[in-house]
Amino acid sequence: MIRTQWRDRLIYLAMSGFVAWHTLAMVLAPAPDNSVIAQSLRGLMQPYLTLFRLDNLWDFFAPTVGKGSQFRYIIEDADGLRHTFVPAEDLSWFHPSYFWFRSLYYAIVDDPELYADSTAALLCRKHASLHPVAVTLLRYDEGDFSPEDHLSGKHPMDPEFVTVNTLKRVECTDS
Amino acid sequence: MFAALERAWSQFWFHRSSTSPLEIARMGIGAALLLHYSLATPYLFDFWGDGGLIPRELALKDVSDPWIQSVFFYFMAPWQWVAFHAVFLLCCAAFMLGWRTSWIKWVVLVGQISYDYGNPILSYGVDKILACLLFILCLAPIGHALSLDRVRVVRAAKLKNLETVLPPYSSQWAGACTRLMQIQMAVLFFFSAISKLRGDDWWSGDAVWIVFTTGEHYNRFILDVLAPNYWLVNVATYSTILIELAFPFLIWQRQTRPYLLAAAIFLHLQFALLMGLFYFSFVMIMGQMSFVRPEWLARLGSAWKQRMGEMEMIYDGKCGFCVRSMASFLAFDGLGQIKIRDFRANPSPVVSDAQMEKALYLTLPDGRALPGFEAYRYVVPRVPGLWWQVPFFYVPVLSRLFGHPIYNWIAANRSRLSSKRTASA
Numbered sequence A: 001m002i003r004t005q006w007r008d009r010l011i012y013l014a015m016s017g018f019v020a021w022h023t024l025a026m027v028l029a030p031a032p033d034n035s036v037i038a039q040s041l042r043g044l045m046q047p048y049l050t051l052f053r054l055d056n057l058w059d060f061f062a063p064t065v066g067k068g069s070q071f072r073y074i075i076e077d078a079d080g081l082r083h084t085f086v087p088a089e090d091l092s093w094f095h096p097s098y099f100w101f102r103s104l105y106y107a108i109v110d111d112p113e114l115y116a117d118s119t120a121a122l123l124c125r126k127h128a129s130l131h132p133v134a135v136t137l138l139r140y141d142e143g144d145f146s147p148e149d150h151l152s153g154k155h156p157m158d159p160e161f162v163t164v165n166t167l168k169r170v171e172c173t174d175s
Numbered sequence B: 001m002f003a004a005l006e007r008a009w010s011q012f013w014f015h016r017s018s019t020s021p022l023e024i025a026r027m028g029i030g031a032a033l034l035l036h037y038s039l040a041t042p043y044l045f046d047f048w049g050d051g052g053l054i055p056r057e058l059a060l061k062d063v064s065d066p067w068i069q070s071v072f073f074y075f076m077a078p079w080q081w082v083a084f085h086a087v088f089l090l091c092c093a094a095f096m097l098g099w100r101t102s103w104i105k106w107v108v109l110v111g112q113i114s115y116d117y118g119n120p121i122l123s124y125g126v127d128k129i130l131a132c133l134l135f136i137l138c139l140a141p142i143g144h145a146l147s148l149d150r151v152r153v154v155r156a157a158k159l160k161n162l163e164t165v166l167p168p169y170s171s172q173w174a175g176a177c178t179r180l181m182q183i184q185m186a187v188l189f190f191f192s193a194i195s196k197l198r199g200d201d202w203w204s205g206d207a208v209w210i211v212f213t214t215g216e217h218y219n220r221f222i223l224d225v226l227a228p229n230y231w232l233v234n235v236a237t238y239s240t241i242l243i244e245l246a247f248p249f250l251i252w253q254r255q256t257r258p259y260l261l262a263a264a265i266f267l268h269l270q271f272a273l274l275m276g277l278f279y280f281s282f283v284m285i286m287g288q289m290s291f292v293r294p295e296w297l298a299r300l301g302s303a304w305k306q307r308m309g310e311m312e313m314i315y316d317g318k319c320g321f322c323v324r325s326m327a328s329f330l331a332f333d334g335l336g337q338i339k340i341r342d343f344r345a346n347p348s349p350v351v352s353d354a355q356m357e358k359a360l361y362l363t364l365p366d367g368r369a370l371p372g373f374e375a376y377r378y379v380v381p382r383v384p385g386l387w388w389q390v391p392f393f394y395v396p397v398l399s400r401l402f403g404h405p406i407y408n409w410i411a412a413n414r415s416r417l418s419s420k421r422t423a424s425a
Helices: A002-028 A036-051 A097-110 A111-128 A148-149 B001-013 B020-040 B040-049 B080-099 B101-118 B125-139 B148-160 B172-196 B207-213 B220-229 B229-248 B259-276 B278-291 B294-308 B320-331 B353-358 B371-381 B384-393 B398-412 B414-424
Strands: A069-077 A082-086 A134-141 A162-171 B311-317 B338-342 B362-363 B369-371
Touching: A002 A036, A002 B001, A002 B362, A069 A097, A097 A111, A097 B040, A111 A134, A111 A162, A134 B278, A134 B371, A148 B220, B001 B172, B001 B278, B020 B040, B020 B080, B020 B101, B020 B172, B020 B294, B040 B080, B080 B101, B101 B125, B125 B172, B125 B278, B148 B320, B172 B229, B172 B278, B207 B229, B220 B229, B229 B259, B311 B320, B311 B371, B320 B338, B320 B414, B353 B369, B362 B371, B369 B371, B369 B398, B371 B384, B371 B398, B384 B398, B398 B414
Parallel strands: B311 B338
Antiparallel strands: A069 A082, A069 A134, A134 A162, B311 B362, B362 B369
């Protein structure tokens, strides 16, 4: 009888300890760690937060929504013709690949040094039928677009609202 | 003083509760994962393989933390990716249905984290929420309601005695895990709101306009509505912050919870329909299900039961096959809508014994008596646990064309089927 009581008590304590620990982890993960206490607690909890993928800031569309940027590319063929592609146009909201490809395009425009060569090689293979000589990766940065612009029939991706940056021109080696 | 604190602590965390709200989250998240990763199948090697669109060494260039782990890090041959993906999809299906939930849930968590860490570039909001919710579901004693595990337990009890009614499962730990999920959602809303308050777009009231004018979420219809009525943009922007800010504080009170829950669900339906964030919004709504009070579900169940009316199934208690079939059938009747009567022990005033020798009957309060296949056909859409059988019973023409002869054959041979089972047992 006494053993059962002790066992129940221990289980209760273990459950209490765990819920307190996990609640602290949930609150600590997105909290700013600019105090000594927060930093030391984070040090203690970081393995737990990382292993179970709990370390999140929950900052959706924040602090600012930010202007978008779009990935495009130009294939130059053997005859010197330039074919422009807007890969985002092939994506659909209704398929999760929309988010995967979108993330891939963000990675390319945000870090071309890292991703440009592998992406270009892939695009050269993808458009082999065009006999590509080179591929130029572009970043279209979106600008301000007002309600008046919309009412006058304009589109946020019209040339006057975007700034085009050339990320890299890569030769296709196997063409 | 200490005793009062302990009482308050116990009341907050260890209030005995059913798992039903968590089971709804389990089913929804399982279905979402199954659909999401089924659609990922053609892209498995492109996005998670070694030599795909993002080579592994590039995707993991900033990953040095040894606590970041993915099963994909240890795969060497293509068949391992395929096998893992297939097992993961099967586990998602089992998780959704609540089959062997006690261990399947851990496979689903490991799988989700593996896909997420396997290529961090692809990760976005929903993956973070999923890991947090799945982890809590792994800790929770799920599978005790709205699941095949529950069906198995009820069936086993009914095989011993068809009249047995198992009480709904509840435990203190279920209450604690429900509370953890609620706190997770409240924390998420709170930090989502205050991070917005640090941005000019949100303070100025323009954030919603900017969202819909980016190439990613461009929506001409919405802009047609918003551009001439810009005040709607301000209302939508400030309402978003208001709901996110109010949620973590007002969701706890009995009086305000239904309104906050409705507002949060409405907000996420807007994200789904207007911004295309279907997966994210659905998972968020499933997380919000932790705030659904079990008594609301009980009331909903009672209302459904009352609306569908009483149903009494009359069976042959001497036929072993009939009793086993009835146990399996009743195991899906979670609301206890079907009453049963063994015509051998308790003859029906509506259906004669001669009729009962030929088929099972269903009697209704209006005096109707439906035999065999028609009895099942009537019951299936009216008992939520049997909805999965609707396609078999309601395919136009075909269901009746094949259903009647199949049922009649089984009914005619039920003694043989019973004796076969008895002999093999």
